[in-house]
Amino acid sequence: MRTEPLRIAVFASGSGSNFQAIADAAMAGRLDVRIELLVCDRPNAGVVERAKQAGVPVHTFRPKDYDSRETYEREILTILQQKQVELVVLAGYMRIVTKVLVDAYWGRMLNVHPSLLPSFPGLDAIGQALRHGVKVTGVTVHLVDGGLDSGPILAQRALDVExxxxxxxxxxxxxxxxxxxxxxVIQAIATGSIRLEDAANKPKEDGTAP
Known part of the structure; x- marks a missing residue:
């Protein structure tokens, strides 16, 4: 059983409502984590101010200042390792994640997606669902495997379309x-109710390992 809070980093690009929900849960004692870092690719994004208000260290960067995604991810990875981050939480992070981070945090990187995956991956998931005329959609939390919202699913919750x-x-x-x-889901990971090593090693539908 863990005796210390789970050390996490949150990656976000926008207003940061999911970051705020995580930070609020941690401050209220409902979440046994310590947010070690916010990573943001838009220095003027609203989430940056939210992190400062919550006392969370911030690393911002402009992708155009680097010659490749891998270059800025290596920089980020160094900071994550210095801070001994155990879990990376993508919360509205609008960048493609490369093997630099995926390999380093395989089985320890989460994403939340606004559909019931595998339906409607990628951008505009809500619009995709409505254009297809679905009666039910929802939310998925999954591991990141470098594909397009294709990693092992940890949890889903449905929503009726009215x-x-x-x-x-x-x-x-x-x-x-x-x-x-x-x-x-993050709390379930922190307490061991969800074992990421089991989810990460779960065979895919074709029977192969991830």
Whole structure:
């Protein structure tokens, strides 16, 4: 059993509502983690101010200042290792993650996605779902494997699409679910209820290992 909080880093690009939900849960004692770092590719993003208000160290960068994704990820990886980060939490991070980080944190990097994967991966998942006329959509928390929202699924929660729903109305309810589900999954990892080594080694549908 762990005696110290789980050391995590949150990666985000936007307003940071999921970051805030995680930080609030930690400050309220519902989440046995210590947020060691926020990583953000947009120095002026709202999440940066949220992190400062929460007392979380921030690393910002501009991708255009680097000659490749791998270059800035190696820089980030060095900081993560210095801070002994155990779990990377992607929370609205709008960059493609390369093998530099995926390999270093295989089985220890999470993402939250606004659909019931494997349906509607990628951008505009809510819009994709509504254009397909689905009656049920939802939220998925999964491990990151370097593919397009293709890693092993850790948890899902469904949401009924009601007549007259718009992308905005569905998105509002999706975000409320994310803000509850993501901290719950992180806490389950922190307490050992979810064993990431088991999820990471789970055979894929074709019978092969990840």
């Amino acid at each position: 007549p007259g729903d718009t992308e905005a109305s569905v998105a509002e309810r999706i975000h409320r679910i994310e803000h509850r589900l993501y901290p719950e």
